[in-house]
Amino acid sequence: MSLLVWNVCDSETNPLPFTVSESDSDDLLESFGSSRNLSTINYVTVETWKSLRIPQTKSKSIAPDLSRLPSMHLDIVLEILGHLHPLMLVQVSRASQSFRHLLRSPITDSTWRKSLLVDAQLPCCPPQISGRRWTKLLFGRHICDDCGLPGTSPDYTICRRVCASCMDPKYVREFNLMVHKTLHAGPKSSDAEDNDSDIASPYETLDCHMVSHAVHRFFESRMAVALENRHRAEQCEAWASTVIRESRPEYWVKLKKVTVGVMNRLIAEGFDSDDVYEIQYSLRDCDVLWRKPRLTSKLWHQARPYILPQLLTMQTQRLEYQRNWRIRTRKQAILAAVILTLSTPVTGLPHCYHPPPRVIEVFPPIAQLMSEESDEPISREDPALIAALADGAQFLDAWCMEMQMLLVSVLPAATAKRPDIRLLDRATSVFQVQKPGDLATFWTAFGWDEVRTYLHWCSKQPPSYLGSHEMVTFEAGGAATVAAIAELLGLDPDTTTAAQLDAVDARFMCKTCLGVRRQALPWRECVLHDVEKSGTLTALHSVPSWTILSHLATADVRQREEPADYSSIANWACMLCHHHFRRPGTQLHDQMQNHIRDYHGIEHPAEGQHLISFVGTEHLQRRRHVTLVVGGEHPMRYRCNRCAEDQPEVVKFFSLRGIRLHLIYNHFVESPGEEDWTEDDLILT
Structure with missing residues (x-):
């Protein structure tokens, strides 16, 4: 002024x-x-x-x-x-x-x-x-x-x-x-x-x-x-x-009443209600409607030239958004169908593997199908999709071979001239795969069968995400632990495979960890134990030191171990449709079973056939470790001979005080003696 x-x-x-x-x-x-x-x-x-x-x-x-x-x-x-x-x-x-x-x-x-x-x-x-x-x-x-x-x-x-x-x-x-x-x-x-x-x-x-x-x-x-x-x-x-x-409050009430009348007239004329509701706030800026007590025919015809352009613009934006949404949904359906077709369960593990979406999108038949700007919905039975997946198996084999070559190049024993993919079968081929969204944490995987289950999440990474970007690296400490365990079993660390260690199914105990109670671990958990402990400030686990349990102690641990429970992890998807593939593997096990029962009519869904597990960003739940009391005043190393005769397949250890009470109250032995139990060393070496 x-x-x-x-x-x-x-x-x-x-x-x-x-x-x-x-x-x-x-x-x-x-x-x-x-x-x-x-x-x-x-x-x-x-x-x-x-x-x-x-x-x-x-x-x-x-x-x-x-x-x-x-x-x-x-x-x-x-x-x-x-x-x-x-x-x-x-x-x-x-x-x-x-x-x-x-x-x-x-x-x-x-x-x-x-x-x-x-x-x-x-x-x-x-x-x-x-x-x-x-x-x-x-x-x-x-x-x-x-x-x-x-x-x-x-x-x-x-x-x-x-x-x-x-x-x-x-x-x-x-x-x-x-x-x-x-x-x-x-x-x-x-x-x-x-x-x-x-x-x-x-x-x-x-x-x-x-x-x-x-x-x-x-x-x-x-x-x-x-x-x-x-x-x-x-x-x-x-x-x-x-x-x-x-x-102003008085006129806001009147304007709201007039605005409702305008919206009702627009809907009565055949305009979409969603478009009408989207412009309800912009109607307040129409000067023609301001300070009017009610909507008359004259006022309606005066305001119509101001309202219709906004409504038509909103209608155009909605139709364009809906078309783009249908195109995205079609592409997601194509990608989900390819993933379901190419997904392969991993033996011994509850999850599967498939190529990353980035790799699938460059597969020529799929790339051509996804490049079409069609908004028509597509199903897994579509002839064009079936024809595009005709060479899917060969494409998957080629991708697996390429990934195996890259993984072999990460191993220290590989040669650049003639990489031998059989090195991936060795138990000492331990890798660390970076977790998505967290650069400081990794998954630990053994050999090709486990590493490939983690590669599908690299959907937005460059092609050379192995080695140079350090997303998949060789874990030398884990390989040293596997070598030490193989030597305990009398096997050659340079030739022992993961399948051989799984067949032995022995249990081990860490010598470095002190205490009366100690965990009894299978060989994979031993590697994870050393990898986790090596990241601490102390250097006690820098050199692996393990001991093997006796046969009786191993049998006791096996029967007390609980199977790994993946049902509470949201990483399940339906193999019969692509309903949950906007974000693959985001449903719980029970939710997916209910989906298959309700939508597909299968009363007893089978894992691997009707539903499948994908490795998600969550840390997979590991089973609870079994602990043994190997020291102190009351070590639990005594087995009841009478129970061994009646149920030889059941192994249970007691402390000396506990075995006596067991014999008195369960077998009615008045004066238990050493002839009534067997003492086991629990640890062989």
């Missing part, structure tokens, strides 16, 4: 910054009339008039007789009119020509000023402007005082409504009336910035040179006037904002 102020030295001859006399503005009272241009409506006037008229319309009292008012003395009439609200004075001026001429005469200025004091919330009229002009500034239509441009807001600092085009020439011509660079405020438009230095120079001179006290007093007085103008402008703007804000 500009900082134009009137000349305080000659306020009588120049009362306003824009010199306009009262006789030049015959439309002061006419500016309160109605207009079809919505931008000229002063809603502050509308709300103020409502607050004045609604209480009167609800009142049941008889309106007073004002017929004697014209016959009264002028001073009495002016005194009576001074107690009316300014908007009431405007209505009185429209009653007759006599009242019109009276209220336009200069003698009624005090009457207009007194009327502004009726409402304590109204901003006070400044002394440099007439009460009638101040009333017009507060309640008049939003049109420029000079050119009549609609939509011109009042400028309470200069006490006029002036548009930018009318402001600029007067802004420059009357620069001597401005206080520039003493208060921060911008011009009405950028055109006045060209004369910035000319306007500022007189005031900069006052700051830089010695001048008289009179000039300084003049400068200070102009500063005081500018501050007073700005303070009054802030009060006026706060008053106008308060009037509008207090009326």
